[in-house]
Every structure is written in structure tokens, then in C-alpha cells.
Amino acid sequence: MIGKASAPPLPPPPPPPPPVGHVVATELKPATPYQFHFWTANETSIGIGAIVRVEDPGNGERGTGNGKGETGKVVYGVVTDGFAYSDLATPLHDVVGAEGDPARAAESPTARQEIRLWTAAVLRQIPEEPLQPVPLGGVHVATDADVARALRMDSYLGGAHPTAIPVGLYTSGGLEAPVYLDADFLLGPEAAHLNISGVSGLATKTSAVEFLLSAIFEHFPPHKGRIAAVCFNVKGPDLCFLDQPGTLDAEDRRRYERLGVPAHPFERVCYYAPFKADGANLNTLRTHAALVGDVEPLVWGLREVLDFAEVLLNRDDIDAKADAFIDFLADRVVDKEFADGFGNVHRVTTFADLDKLFRAVFDGLELAGRSDTWRTHHIATIRKVRNRLANISTRCKGLVADDGPSNDLPWGRFEDRAVYVVDVANVDPLGQDLVFARIVSKLREHLERRDLGVDAVMVFVDELNKYASADGPDTYVRKMLLDISERGRYLGLVLFGAEQFRSQVHRRVVGNAGTIVFGRMDSDELATPGYQVLSPATKTKLATLPIGELMVRHPHFTPIFVRFPRPAVLRGRDGVERFPPAADLPFEDAVVRQLVKLDRRIRPNQVKDLIADRLEQDVRRALATVRQTHPEDPLASLRRLLGTRVAPEPPPAREAVPPLTPISEEPY
């Protein structure tokens, strides 16, 4: 073999790390296929939530520590409880030893023998059959690969179509291993929906969802198509600054890098907010001059409201008569030439038109001295429906336009990896219900027809205990949430719900959530029956969980604690400090701002001169038309529209919203 250099010998593999504990089993604390106990040194990195690996020592007493165990059987577990005790027979002996003086108790020259005994729940056994009690072997701290195997992530981390979405970092004993969710089980079709619970005020729920949305946008499997998110901002400025960078420290950036998620704010965010009652200033906290230009007004007219009239009616209102009359209005009156039977012909396209019709009917009945019935509908029913519809245009003034065109989300033109924020934080609860019901129904409708523009939509709703309460009234919104929870995964309509008290959310909504996330929990909440499966130690940890740490339960694994970086977006509270909301502008200035947004060449005085002495409602209607048509010369268009009475825009052909499928009584 002269002249043929032999390859240098490979360095020997590093010795396997020594075990950190050893499984013990007694008659009172036996090892089972699902649970085992082990002890560690007093100084150990093991804690509640730690993932460990047990190797079967085989017939020999001492394992080889080769990472597989002598028999090849490996068991993975997660620590659920911990105990420490000494050889002290009774507390009285400590008192005697210290002669009753607590100060002397610490002065004893020898520290008593102590034990750190841990209880772990089995996550996985390899091989999985036959399922046997955990062997009394050495316990090792899990490595990255162990974590993947223990949590069964290996099935979706690799392969031709990986579906892994990072949710956070499992940290224990100096190890930091990414934990992934399976997109098929988070976003459908296998399972879907995410529910997150936690006490208010720590920003954990919102932060976790923001980070998870970033992770999904980055790691959503290409073969699953396009995805977008619709977030309802129901309180404060929580979601008002998703496009602005937040403050991250080096640790956060390192975590982002470890999880493979870019540490930058969302690139495509569209904000929608209704107007305030003046119809000119937006009802949102994102009104700083530098940002308000991105906010689209959310304005709906009669047609949009009438389709969801059921939302406006409480249980007592919904009777067959009112329902029939609303159907009559929707089918026979709205957007049609309609003769009232008293010699008048109406074309009802707005609330104002509808009110004219009602007045004409009441006057006609009174003058004619006829009976109390009009077109088979009793006048009391007509009055009730009129009151309810008038009520919505009053309570939700700004969202619901009495007249003029509507402005809505870009149905059919949703963009991939875009977030649509609908700010209803300052809207009347009735209006919130209406917004929520209509947007989710439209999403469902478009996803069924596959013409939304994306293949899947995540809908983030905070305060779920308000919208889908366990013991509240059976509202239209709750029915709809149940429908999403039970059937949304087939459509790609995924609910990300958050609430403070999970026990107060309808059990079919939380029960259908494939992925459950817990932030810091209230102790009272943890005492409710839904948390009985958690060990006392896990409950205690949940009650004291720091910001940035969560417990995640996913169909592939039992609960595990993970840490996630702060979201890379500006937090709501910081946002309102950096971008303080602008004071409401006078009507003229608000009109100027909206026109300047369309054409920066427009000068304020031109607009003010144009709208001087005009009725505000005329200006609002004209402005809405300009905003919707996007003319080349907005000012000229406004001038033209204000020159005569602005005719209402002909409504689009009505697309019937399919009724909700009757909801099954099956719980899941």
C-alpha cells in the first residue's frame, strides 16, 4: 500500500452524558406505562415541564448510557410533579434538634439527607408495542433530537411536505429545543383552531398570537396554499401597530433565529375601523397623522345589516312574525322598485329610504283608517322591526351609514400572508356583534366558494368568553363560533380564540380547539374541573408563569412549557405612546384629510371652500362615493357630486348568504 495515504482515524465519539437521575418504583409509587418516578441530585437542572429520556438498563443493573438502552427500549417523559423530603421522621425532631430555636435549626453542622423525587408522565415509548411499565433505568436530560422524538414531531418535521410551525423553545437544563406544531392539526384539515387562556394585563395572549402568526406566515407549508389572518381588535390599541417594529433585545433576536422566524413586523397589514358618529373621524386609536392614512373606514349600509338582522334581535324578539317581516323586506323591498299600496313607489337602498317607507306605511294606514295589517304583517311587528333597525343605525352610527355607499373588506382579493385588523374596540357591543358576525360569515361564504383570494384564514378573537360564553344567551355570534369550531377546519377557517377564563367559554368551542395554550392562569380558574388533569405542581407553575412562557397542548403531545420571544411588533401601549392618537378633527379638516389621502396635491382651502355651506350628510355621501370610486381627480369628482343631489349608488346584485347549517348536538 505504498503511496496510498490512509485516512486518519476518526476521533472516538464523545462519551454519552451521564444520567441525571434514576427511575425508582415502589409498591406505593410504581412505574406504569403512563407514569414513572425518578430521583435526581439536589442540584439539578430538572424542573416541572422538563423532558427526560429513560433508557432500559436491560438485565444488568447499570445501563450503558449508550443512548438507546441495552434492550433498545427508550421512554420519553415530561416532569409533572416534584417532591423533596429529608430523612426527618417527624417535624418534632427538628424542633428538638434545634431546641425550639428556629435560628439554631440552620446551624446544625450536617445537612440532612434530602431527596428530589420527580413524577413524570410518559410522552412516548420506543418501540411503542408492547406497551409496558417504564423500566427502572437511568434518566437523561433530553437533547434536541429527543425533544423532537418525545413530542412526535419527527413525523411532521421532515418528509416531502413538512408541516412544522415553530411555537416556542423548550428550555430546560441548559437545553433549548424548538417545539413545533403540526400545521395539519393547527390549521386543518386534521384538526384546527387554537385557544389561549391567561390572566389579563400581561400581554401574553396577544403577544403569543402575534408571534404565532409570524411563525405561521414564515413556515406555512407551500403545498397548503395561501393564508391570511383577520384579527378583531376588541380592546384598546392591542392590535393597532402590527406593522410597526417593536423593541427586541438580543435574547429575543436569538430566539427568533433559533426558531427560524424573521424578527420584523408584519409586512402586509390592512386596518379597518368604522367612523365615529360624526362620519368623518375614524373610531380607532390609530389616528396619529403618520399612521391614520393606512386605516380604511368600515362602513355598512342597509343591505349589509339586513342580511344579519338576526344579530340585532335578542331571543325575545325573534318570533316568526318579525322574522317573516325581515325576510319580506329583504326579498321584496330592498333594492327594488316597490309600491307601498298607498300610491307611493319606493326604492329602498338605505336606512333613510327604509324609514321613509315605514313612515309612508304608517301614514297610509292611519289616513286610510284601515285595519292594523299591512301586507299581512301586523303593525306592531312592523314597529318592532323598525325600532330594532333604527336602533342599530343610532347605536352604531359611523359603522352603519343611514345612506351612502358602504366600504368593506376586500372580499375576493385577500392577499397571501396579510393581516386584516378590524378595530371595533370602541364600537357599541351590538355593533361588535354585527361586525364579527358579518365578517366571519363572509369569510365562510367565500372560503366555501374558494374565491376569497387565500386558501385559509385565521380569525383571531379575544374575549372569547364574551362572544361564546358557556352560560350566556344563545346568540347568533355564539352559534357562528360553534359552527366555525366544528366545521371550519374543512373550509380553512381557523379560529384563534383568547380568553381570560377558559371555563367560561362554551365547551364545544374550546373542545374543538386542537391546540390549547395556557399563559399565566388565575388560581380560581385552575381550581375549576377543567384543570383536574393537571398535577398540583403544573397548576402552581401555571399560576406563576412568567411573561413569555406558555404551556402548549397539541394533538401530538401532552402539555409542555415553551418560551417564545417578544413579538417583533409594537405593543399597543407602546404604540399609543409613540404614536399618540390625534384629537378628533373638525368636520371640514376630516374631509380634507380623507381627500388628501387620495390625492396629495389637493390643498385644504380648496376643499373647505367647496364644502362650505353644504349639508354634512351630502358631503359625507359624496365623500364616500369618491373614496370608493378612486377617481383620478378626487376634488373635481367631489365638486361634481356636490353640484346636484348625489344619487345613491346602485347596489350590487345581492349574494345570498347561505343559512348556517343546523348545528349538531354532538359535542365535538
Place this chain on the structure above:
Amino acid sequence: MAAPRSWKDAMVAAGAVAVSHVPEASLGRADIDEVAGAEPVEDSGVAVHAVEQGAPAPLTIRFLDGIQLWKVVYYDGVLPIVRAHVAAAVRSRGADRRLRTADEAGRDCVVACVAALRPAVRAALEASGLELVDLPQDEVSQPGRALEAARRAVERARVALEKQLGERCAERLGTDEWLVVDGVLSESSVLAGHPRALAVIKSHAAQYFAGPELERALTVAPGHRTSVFRPRGRARHEVYSWYQRLWPWEGNDVLFGLLRVEARAHEDTVRAASRIGGWLDRERAPLATPDARWDRLLYPIHDVETYLKARAPRDLLSAPGSRLPKTGT
């Protein structure tokens, strides 16, 4: 003057001390009933001295103890064959107050009178590879005597192991480290002559005083010690000694909480006795419960014993099962 309520009150009134329990260990060994005798070293007789309360203990102390476990595993005819395990360990206590094993040794053996065994049994035993400890034939004529002989053989093995380990430890002892032995120093010249070796003796079978001096020695108050004396009698190597009380004996037994301490026979020992007594006094805590001898058993010694038992062969530790005849086949 009111009459005493009962004879018990009368006894106490007369100066007797009421007690309620006599520990088994206080009965002592039945084979030693003579007074060994003692030579005063510190004082002319037995005086009582207070120990130095709060005297600092050495930073590092090593504690030595041993165990012996044995059980009859076979009978060859009426000859018992005993399986035995002896072990000893040194556990070291440092600044963190935790005990860690510094050295240990163990022996497993079979004790029997080999010459009296039937050839086949003897051959099987010799082929087993186990260490055999032979008993003299004249000691095994009766099963009871044979068992006593086996017990003594196991005890000798344990004492030898402790001595071996103690001497090894003493040779390696650092200049500021001490060795505390459960038992006596006088069995080993190395230990008996070491300046930082102590022995704590819990059993008081051998007595060194009589009369008023004995009373003074055995009723010494807690936190006090007797004068240093030189024990006479069976001691192989000369040591100094003193009695020291850890816990009040009133209400218990006169030997309750009473230790005898052995140290090098040197004038430095006399000078240091109260100081050593001071840091030994602090060893009362933590209590060595649940051991019944907790009043005299230092917790670190108890710890060594626990450690050794934890590592001993399981079959020698297991609780005896039912001795009812087995049913079926």
C-alpha cells in the same frame, strides 16, 4: 408538712430520679461485668467540666462506620452455613454541610466450619467462588454455639475492615481535617496515635469507675464532660477518654445521651477536650432519628450507616417473610 402522695413522690423526694425507659443498648455485654479501671489524667479524680459551647468545629470532618449483615442460608445437617456482608465507609463533611463518600470497602463471605461439612457440600461451597471464613470445629458442636461463633467471626471481619479503612483514612487526613470513628480507637495503633482522630462510643458495657466516681461519670449533665482519664483493661493501645452528655437523662435512663470519647493519649488532648466536647455537643442536631439510639448516635454516623445499608445486598436486608409452612408443591 404535707405527707407525700405516693411512694413515687417519696422516692423523688428522697433524691431518686424518675425514669421511664431502659434502652436495650444500656444493658451492655453480658460477658463483661468487671470494672476495667481508669487512671486519672486531667484531675485527681472524676470531676465535671463544661464543654466550650460554640467552639468551632473543624471545617472538614470524616466519619467512619461499618455494618455487618448475616443470615443462615443453609444447614448441612445441623451445621449452619452463614452468608455475611461486612462493609465500612468514610463520609466526609465539608463547608457545605453535606456528607459525601470519601472511601468505602466491603466484603461478602460465607461462614461455616468447612471441615465439618459433608464433602459434596464442601465441594459445592469451595466451587462457588465465595470467600470462605472457616470456624473452628470445637465451636460448632451445637447449632446455637455455631451461630454465636459465626456472629463473632462476622464481627471480627467488620472490625478488621473498619480498622483498615480508618487507618487508610488517617494516613490521608489533611492537616485541618479530623476523623470521627464510631467505635474505639484503641484497636489500632495508627488511629490511637493520630492527633486528629476521635472515637465516639455509644455502648457502655465496660465501666471504668465505681462508687461515687461512677455516679459522677454517669450522671454528668448535658453540655458537660468528665475529666480526661486513661482507660485500663482490654485496650490494646493507649488512648485518653472522657464521658460527655448530649441530652438530659432525667426521665429516661442514666445512659441516655451519654457518649464516651476516645482520643490520642497526649497532653494536647487534655487541653482540647472541652473544645472538642463543644463541637461534639453541636452534633446533637440533626437528630439521628428514626434510629432508636438517636440520643447517642451522631447524625453523620447514622448517615454512614444508612449509606452502607443502602448499598448492601438486598437479600440480607429484606424483612423476614412468613415462617408458616409453604402450601402446595
